[in-house]
Amino acid sequence: MSTPRRGDLPLHRLDVPLPHLLPFAIGSFDDIGPLSRADFPHRHAFYEILHITGGRGSHVLDLTDRPLDPPHLCVITPGQVHHWQDAEGLTGHVILFNEDFLLTHPEDAAALERLAERPWLRLRDRHDDIAHVLDAMEREYRALREGYAGVLNAYLHILIVLALRACDDAPGTERAPASGGRAVDVAGAFTRLIAAPGAAARSVAAAAKELGVSSGHLHVLVKEATGQTPGRLIRRRQTLEAKRLLARTDLTIRQVARDTGFADPAYFSRFFRRETGLSPGEYRAAVTARPGRVAGEKHHDPTLESLATARTPTVG
Structure with a gap:
């Protein structure tokens, strides 16, 4: 866990346990x-x-208190504020992963944002x-x-699809009101x-104009x-899309740069190295050599902090 500045909330990072070499973990609460x-x-x-699947207490997400009434499914996206209140006997599954684990199904990022609007x-x-x-x-x-x-990639995609169907089946599918107010909205x-298709090149100014602020x-x-x-957040999205194109297509570096919003391939290469610690070519070679992990990647993005030596998944 990073050391917060005064007034900041703690930021928990994902420690990937050995022998696993994936930005993913699943287990019980224990x-x-x-x-x-x-x-x-x-x-x-x-x-x-x-x-x-069981337990007592409540979960507070974006300032809204939601009492437990299992079985529930809850998606928490990066940056959301949450904590447990008077929770006892929690049972079920906890799944942790970062955006790199969505490369096979990039549309799942938007689906997870939708599911996060229907907590519990x-x-x-x-x-x-x-x-x-x-x-x-x-x-x-x-x-x-x-x-x-x-x-695991396939199972995660299936889980997200089933959760979306459950969301569609549930009465009152409109977004639950949150007391977090306009900032959350x-x-x-x-x-x-x-996260929408083709949005990798979107600028802050363009997004603000579309949202009316x-x-x-x-x-x-x-x-x-x-x-x-x-x-x-836009840079993270551009990096994720660049990783997907480098890992899953035969596009040239110039074409990947263009499709992720960079007119200058050289600038794209500098951007990608700054975000990941590797050049686009090095990333493509490494992920092709060892699917599931990019050997040597520095992961400057805080979605992945380090490899841990523990057998069980942890957060820190």
Whole structure:
């Protein structure tokens, strides 16, 4: 966990455990550890999906208190503020991953933002299907069989699709009101906007114009709600799209630069190295050589802090 400045909320980062070399972890609340049920407000630099099958207490997300009434599914996106209140006996699954794990299905980033608008989704008739996928995902994670990274990617995509169906099935599918106010609303609209297909080249000014606010006001609201600036979130989205194109297509570096909003390939290369620690060519060579992990990547983006030596997944 990073050391916050006075007045800042703690920012939890994802420590990827050995022998796993993925920006992904799944386990029970006990497996993940005490921070999985932290009772103090904090933010994440990664995604978290909570599948709650039992327990008492409540979960506070973006200042809104939601009592437990299992079974629930909850998606927490990077930057959201949350904590547990009087929670006891929590059972179920905790899934942690960063944006790099969405490269196979980049559309899942927008889907996760949509699901985050319906926290504490009651699963009803979808619970058995979702529980089955999560059980299979955890078995695959622990077995470490050949090709497990691709299987986990597929399971995560299936889980997200099933959760969206549960969201569509649930009564009152409009966004639940949040007491976080305008900052939460605008930040949510902004993150959906930059996650939309073809939005990699969007500027802060263009996003502000589309949302009907000034660039300065957008900066204040997004920083208040997520702890990050709009520019930083756009750079993260550009980096993720560049990684996807480098890993999954045969486009040239020049073409990848163009498709992610950079007219100058040289500037794109400098940008990519600053964000990841590797040149675009080095990234493509490394991810092709070892699917599921990029050897040597520095991960300047705070979605992945370090490799841990513990066997069980942890947050810090």
